[in-house]
Amino acid sequence: MSQTIASILASQHNLIQAAAEALPHQFSQCTYLLGPVRQAVYLCRTCAEPRGICSACSIACHPDHEQLELFPKRAFRCDCPTAALAHPCTLHQPSSSSALTAMTSAGLMKERANAENAYGQNFRGLFCRCARPYDAQQERETMIQCLACEDWFHESCLNLRERPSSREPTPDPAEGAEGGADDAASEASSSGLPPPLLSAADYDALVCVACVRSIPTLRRYAGTHGALMVVRGGPEESWRVIGREADTLDVEVQLDAPENESTTGDKRALSPDSADAPAAKKARVSPEPTPSRPCLAPLVNPLAQRILDGSASGPEAAVSQSDGEPSIQGAGDVFLTDGWQERWCRCDSCLPSLQSRPYLLEEEETYEPPEDPDSGLNLEELGLRALSRLPHDQAIDGIRAFNALRDDLMSHLRPFAQEGREVTEADIRAFFDARTQANP
Numbered sequence: 001m002s003q004t005i006a007s008i009l010a011s012q013h014n015l016i017q018a019a020a021e022a023l024p025h026q027f028s029q030c031t032y033l034l035g036p037v038r039q040a041v042y043l044c045r046t047c048a049e050p051r052g053i054c055s056a057c058s059i060a061c062h063p064d065h066e067q068l069e070l071f072p073k074r075a076f077r078c079d080c081p082t083a084a085l086a087h088p089c090t091l092h093q094p095s096s097s098s099a100l101t102a103m104t105s106a107g108l109m110k111e112r113a114n115a116e117n118a119y120g121q122n123f124r125g126l127f128c129r130c131a132r133p134y135d136a137q138q139e140r141e142t143m144i145q146c147l148a149c150e151d152w153f154h155e156s157c158l159n160l161r162e163r164p165s166s167r168e169p170t171p172d173p174a175e176g177a178e179g180g181a182d183d184a185a186s187e188a189s190s191s192g193l194p195p196p197l198l199s200a201a202d203y204d205a206l207v208c209v210a211c212v213r214s215i216p217t218l219r220r221y222a223g224t225h226g227a228l229m230v231v232r233g234g235p236e237e238s239w240r241v242i243g244r245e246a247d248t249l250d251v252e253v254q255l256d257a258p259e260n261e262s263t264t265g266d267k268r269a270l271s272p273d274s275a276d277a278p279a280a281k282k283a284r285v286s287p288e289p290t291p292s293r294p295c296l297a298p299l300v301n302p303l304a305q306r307i308l309d310g311s312a313s314g315p316e317a318a319v320s321q322s323d324g325e326p327s328i329q330g331a332g333d334v335f336l337t338d339g340w341q342e343r344w345c346r347c348d349s350c351l352p353s354l355q356s357r358p359y360l361l362e363e364e365e366t367y368e369p370p371e372d373p374d375s376g377l378n379l380e381e382l383g384l385r386a387l388s389r390l391p392h393d394q395a396i397d398g399i400r401a402f403n404a405l406r407d408d409l410m411s412h413l414r415p416f417a418q419e420g421r422e423v424t425e426a427d428i429r430a431f432f433d434a435r436t437q438a439n440p
C-alpha cells in the first residue's frame with residue numbers, strides 16, 4: 001500500500017506545483033468572449049462530452065471533475081458555456097436578449113455549440129498515431145506535440161527511443177519488430193529512461209509526418225539542414241539523424257550548388273517547380289510581370305523524399321531498395337532546429353504553403369489568463385481544486401491518505417492566504433519534504 005501512497009504523493013506534488021506555477025494568474029474569466037484563440041484546453045472526463053474547456057472553467061466550473069490537460073490548441077473557443085456541455089458554466093452566462101442562445105435538456109440557457117472548433121482524437125482521450133489513451137501513472141515516455149496538428153506523439157513512435165517495456169504491447173503489427181531488446185532488470189532498477197536520440201535541446205519544433213506531407217514547402221525541406229529526420233538503413237541498423245549540420249549530404253549540396261546556379265551562396269532545388277507548386281497557383285500569387293525571385297530552397301534530400309513518397313504510411317514507412325539505391329526506413333517526421341522560421345525560402349513557389357499557416361513564419365501567441373494582483377489569496381482555492389482533480393478511483397487507504405494530506409496542506413497554506421503572503425514553490429516543497437520524512 002505504501003507504493004500506492006507514494007505514487008499519490010508524487011502526483012499530488014505535481015498538481016500542487018502546477019497550481020503554484022499558475023499562481024500569478026486569475027481564473028475568474030472564461031475565454032469564451034475572446035472567440036477562437038490558441039489556449040490551454042482541458043478535456044473533462046467526468047462530463048464525457050468530447051469538448052474542451054478553458055483553464056478558468058477547468059478550475060471554476062468543473063472543480064470536482066476528472067480532467068486531462070490537452071495543452072494549447074489553436075483557434076479554440078471554450079465549450080463550457082455552450083450547449084455542447086450539459087454541465088453549467090459558472091463564469092459565462094449568455095445575455096438573455098441574445099437570439100443565439102440554446103437550451104440544454106436540463107433547461108439551462110447556454111451559448112450555441114461552437115461550430116468552428118476542431119476536435120481531433122485528443123478530445124476522445126487518444127493521443128499519437130498509435131491512438132493510445134494517456135495514463136499519467138503508466139506513461140514513462142515524454143510526449144511531443146506536433147507544431148501543426150497539435151496532437152501528441154510518443155518518443156518511441158517518433159523512433160527516438162525503444163518503447164519502454166512497462167507499457168502495454170502495441171496493437172500495431174508494424175511495430176512488433178522493434179522492442180525485444182528491453183533489459184527488464186535495468187528498467188526495474190532505474191526510474192529514468194536512457195536519453196532519446198534527439199532531446200528537447202536538439203530541436204525547436206516537431207512536425208509529424210502527416211503534417212509534413214500536407215505542407216509542400218516543409219516537405220521539400222525535410223531532411224535538409226535544420227529539418228532533421230530520423231532514419232535507418234534497415235531493420236538491423238540503428239536509427240540515426242539526418243539533416244544535422246555536419247551531414248555528408250549537406251556537403252554534397254554545397255559541392256553541387258555551383259553547377260546549378262552561378263550566384264554564389266544560392267542553393268537551388270533540382271526541380272524548383274515540382275508538383276507541390278502548380279503554375280496556376282503561382283501565377284495567382286504574384287500577378288506582377290516582374291521576374292520572380294529565385295528559389296533559395298536547398299536541394300531536396302533524396303532519402304527524405306523517398307520516405308515521404310513511400311506508399312506505406314505507418315510509423316516505419318519502409319522504402320524498398322530500387323535502382324541500387326540503399327534501402328531506407330523512417331517515419332517521416334521532421335524536427336526543426338532553432339531559427340527555422342527564418343530559414344524558409346520565400347520565393348513565389350515556397351511562400352504560399354507557409355503563409356497559409358502563419359505559425360510556420362512567426363511564433364504565434366498563446367492566450368494566458370490575466371495577471372492576478374491578489375494571487376496569494378487564491379492559493380488555497382487553487383490548491384484545493386488541483387487536489388480535487390486527482391483520480392477518484394483510488395483504494396480506501398489512498399483516499400484516507402489523500403484527505404489527511406489535503407487537510408495538512410490547507411492548514412499549512414491558510415496563513416499565507418489569510419495574510420496575503422506570496423507562496424513560493426519552496427514553501428510548497430518544504431511542506432512535502434517535511435511530510436515525506438514524517439510518512440516514509
Ligand SMILES: [Zn+2]
Pocket residue numbers: 029030031032053054055056057078079080081
Ligand atoms: Zn471557459
Ligand SMILES: [Zn+2]
Pocket residue numbers: 044045046047048062065087
Ligand atoms: Zn466537467
Ligand SMILES: [Zn+2]
Pocket residue numbers: 030056057058061080081088089090091092
Ligand atoms: Zn465555464
Ligand SMILES: [Zn+2]
Pocket residue numbers: 127128129130131132153154157
Ligand atoms: Zn504513440
Ligand SMILES: [Zn+2]
Pocket residue numbers: 146147148149150151207208209210211212
Ligand atoms: Zn501533425
Ligand SMILES: [Zn+2]
Pocket residue numbers: 294295296297345346347348349350351
Ligand atoms: Zn523557393
